[in-house]
Amino acid sequence: xxxxxxxxxxxxxxxxxxxxxxxxxxxxxxxxxxxxxxxxxxxxxxxxxxxxxxxxxxxxxxxxxxxxxxxxxxxxxxxxxxxxxxxxxxxxxxxxxxxxxxxxxxxxxx
Amino acid sequence: xxxxxxxxxxxxxxxxxxxxxxxxxxxxxxxxxxxxxxxxxxxxxxxxxxxxxxxxxxxxxxxxxxxxxxxxxxxxxxxxxxxxxxxxxxxxxxxxxxxxxxxxxxxxxxxxxx
Numbered sequence: 385x386x387x388x389x390x391x392x393x394x395x396x397x398x399x400x401x402x403x404x405x406x407x408x409x410x411x412x413x414x415x416x417x418x419x420x421x422x423x424x425x426x427x428x429x430x431x432x433x434x435x436x437x438x439x440x441x442x443x444x445x446x447x448x449x450x451x452x453x454x455x456x457x458x459x460x461x462x463x464x465x466x467x468x469x470x471x472x473x474x475x476x477x478x479x480x481x482x483x484x485x486x487x488x489x490x491x492x493x494x
Numbered sequence: 495x496x497x498x499x500x501x502x503x504x505x506x507x508x509x510x511x512x513x514x515x516x517x518x519x520x521x522x523x524x525x526x527x528x529x530x531x532x533x534x535x536x537x538x539x540x541x542x543x544x545x546x547x548x549x550x551x552x553x554x555x556x557x558x559x560x561x562x563x564x565x566x567x568x569x570x571x572x573x574x575x576x577x578x579x580x581x582x583x584x585x586x587x588x589x590x591x592x593x594x595x596x597x598x599x600x601x602x603x604x605x606x607x608x
Contacts, residue, residue, distance in 0.1 A: 415594050427584060427599035470537065474593050480544060481527070481552050482593050484537040 386411045386475045388485035395490045397461045405456040405488045407471035414476045416447050416454050421468040421487070430456070430469075461492045496521045498600035500585050506606045507575060515570045515603050517585030525588045525595065526568040530554065530581040531602075537584070543568055544592065575607045 387410040397403055407416070415434040419427050431438050431445040433454065438445055442462075447454040458465055468489050472482040498519045507513055519526065527542035529552075539552030543562040557579055559571040568587075572579060583603045588595035 417597060419597075419599075425582065425602045425604075427586075427602075429596050429598065432596040472537075472597075476594075480525075480550070480593050481539045481542055482597065486534075486536045 385478050386413070386473060386483050388471060388473055388483050390469075390471060390485035390488050392488060393486065395488055397458075397465075397490065397492045399461060399463060399492055399494050401461050401492075402457070402459045403461065403490070405458070405469055405490075407454040407456070407485055409452050409454075409473050411475055411478075412452070413449065413473040415474045416449075417472050417482070418445055418454070418456050419470045419472065420465075421470065423467055427470075458490070461490075463492045463494055466490055466492045496598075498585055498587050498598050500583075500600035500603045502603060503601065504604045506608065508608050509576055510574050513572050513575060513605075515572075515583060515585075515605070517568045517570065517600060518566050519568075519585075519587040519598070520566065521587065521589070521598070522565065523587035523589050523598070524565070525590060525592055526562065527552065527586050527593070527597075528558070528560065528568070528570045529584045529586065530579075531584065532581050540570070540583075542593070572605075575605075577607050580605060580607045 418430040468487040472484045528540040541560040543549045585600040586597045
């Protein structure tokens, strides 16, 4: 099946810093989603981004489907950005399901 | 408020005692699914449903059952729970009968099987 790898696995940031999270996938995908799991365990959908670039406040994401990767940018990080960020992909040939990457754990220090 | 609601949020139980985790969504979504999250293994799909009376296995269906008798509800049933089913469980839904849509997750259910 399709493999999804995220890097880095862990990231420590000082409040106000910018960062980039990466998601690589091993096969073509029909869509890609980014999620944030907050410290209380809730999973929040950040972006539905099969290709191109989207922005939502201080967060933005870019997916280059032809090169099989996606990037999540966090600008001017805040302590509330802490948590785990997951990307998940849908490949129609693999069935009607999402395959998740292993996540990037982010800690933003005040 | 549009939401996916799971119950219970926490449960400690013993091996072999049947349990059901309920999932309900109020968004008229067609697609619903269950995931489990384990340290080092990430989120893995257990079962999914593209619409009423249509269910299919995900990556880790062993030991679980589901049913989809109504559009809004998608319960997860553990007929004879075992300790290796101790995990954090999530229900998710999306508008069309496909995962090719933004997924909305419930708040999770933490199960401990002793």
